[in-house]
Amino acid sequence: MSIECKDITKQFGSTRALDQVSLTLEPGHIYGLLGNNGAGKSTLLSILTDRQLPDQGTVTVDGQPVRNNDAALHKVFMVGEQNFFPEDMKIKRALHTMTYFYPDFDLRRAHGLAKQFGLSLKKKIPALSTGYSSIFRLILGLSVNTPYVIFDEPVLGLDAQHRELFYRLLVEKFMAQSCTILLSTHLISEVENLIDHTIILREGRILRNAPTEELLTSAYTLSGPAGLVEQYTEGKQILTSHSLGGLKTVTLQEESTEPLPAGLERSSMRLQDYFISLQEAEDGTTERKDANHVYES
Numbered sequence: 607m608s609i610e611c612k613d614i615t616k617q618f619g620s621t622r623a624l625d626q627v628s629l630t631l632e633p634g635h636i637y638g639l640l641g642n643n644g645a646g647k648s649t650l651l652s653i654l655t656d657r658q659l660p661d662q663g664t665v666t667v668d669g670q671p672v673r674n675n676d677a678a679l680h681k682v683f684m685v686g687e688q689n690f691f692p693e694d695m696k697i698k699r700a701l702h703t704m705t706y707f708y709p710d711f712d713l714r715r716a717h718g719l720a721k722q723f724g725l726s727l728k729k730k731i732p733a734l735s736t737g738y739s740s741i742f743r744l745i746l747g748l749s750v751n752t753p754y755v756i757f758d759e760p761v762l763g764l765d766a767q768h769r770e771l772f773y774r775l776l777v778e779k780f781m782a783q784s785c786t787i788l789l790s791t792h793l794i795s796e797v798e799n800l801i802d803h804t805i806i807l808r809e810g811r812i813l814r815n816a817p818t819e820e821l822l823t824s825a826y827t828l829s830g831p832a833g834l835v836e837q838y839t840e841g842k843q844i845l846t847s848h849s850l851g852g853l854k855t856v857t858l859q860e861e862s863t864e865p866l867p868a869g870l871e872r873s874s875m876r877l878q879d880y881f882i883s884l885q886e887a888e889d890g891t892t893e894r895k896d897a898n899h900v901y902e903s
């Protein structure tokens with residue numbers, strides 16, 4: 607039981623959107639798919655759901671190829687930006703229509719969620735604001751009972767209160783159904799405590815693919831007087847380095863096990879900081895100096 611991508615490559619003209627991407631989504635996890643703009647996230651999701659063809663590679667759902675395979679595709683529901691309902695359809699009708707395509711669709715829950723989010727069932731889809739269009743699609747994803755649910759930038763345009771509500775409902779759904787959830791988002795700090803497995807894409811390649819906890823313990827931040835920091839970090843893998851006056855802060859790609867010399871301070875990493883450090887290291891902007899914010903490669 608899993609979604610498996612093997613060696614997925616996709617080229618658009620001179621842009622290699624995905625380059626030999628392989629990954630497995632297993633039951634019982636909330637995966638986070640992270641990556642800067644243009645990293646290849648949407649392309650990967652549309653290939654996963656057979657909306658685009660890869661140039662190379664295969665996608666299987668529970669062992670079945672997804673290519674033109676309704677049975678396999680029926681196990682995966684993706685909440686994206688597109689609206690698949692007729693333009694003038696009312697929300698109530700649209701929710702009901704879902705039960706034809708997904709017999710397990712929980713209509714009662716969908717109505718309950720609409721009430722919780724303050725979405726009027728009488729409204730027509732095009733009359734919805736940006737935020738409520740997102741909410742409508744989220745309700746579909748939260749009410750569908752497929753074993754795999756993918757959310758592509760789910761909280762686009764949602765206010766803070768509705769984002770919080772969505773995250774809470776997502777965890778509730780996950781606990782109740784133990785489905786596999788994949789969340790593609792730029793709001794890393796908001797999902798850090800939600801995603802137990804993190805996949806980081808960069809320029810079409812997988813940069814990291816590991817349990818979130820493992821990623822966060824694989825690096826740490828060290829700060830102190832520049833001389834002491836430099837002495838301690840010699841020969842170690844530095845992701846980023848920031849100097850301010852005589853003080854230096856570095857992000858190290860290693861587990862923090864040894865006791866530190868006096869004068870040095872260690873702090874654990876948040877996922878967003880780790881993500882940014884990784885990107886800076888890949889960009890070659892590892893060394894950042896002073897108030898002028900001069901980047902050196």
Ligand SMILES: Nc1ncnc2c1ncn2[C@@H]1O[C@H](COP(=O)(O)OP(=O)(O)OP(=O)(O)O)[C@@H](O)[C@H]1O
Pocket residue numbers: 618619621622623641642643644645646647648649650
């Ligand atoms: N239909 C297309 N035609 C040409 N280039 C494309 C097409 N779709 C995607 N690309 C290119 O492929 C790369 C990956 O795009 P993709 O939309 O998958 O990235 P993303 O990680 O989802 O980005 P974002 O976070 O900005 O939405 C980008 O360079 C993009 O310009």
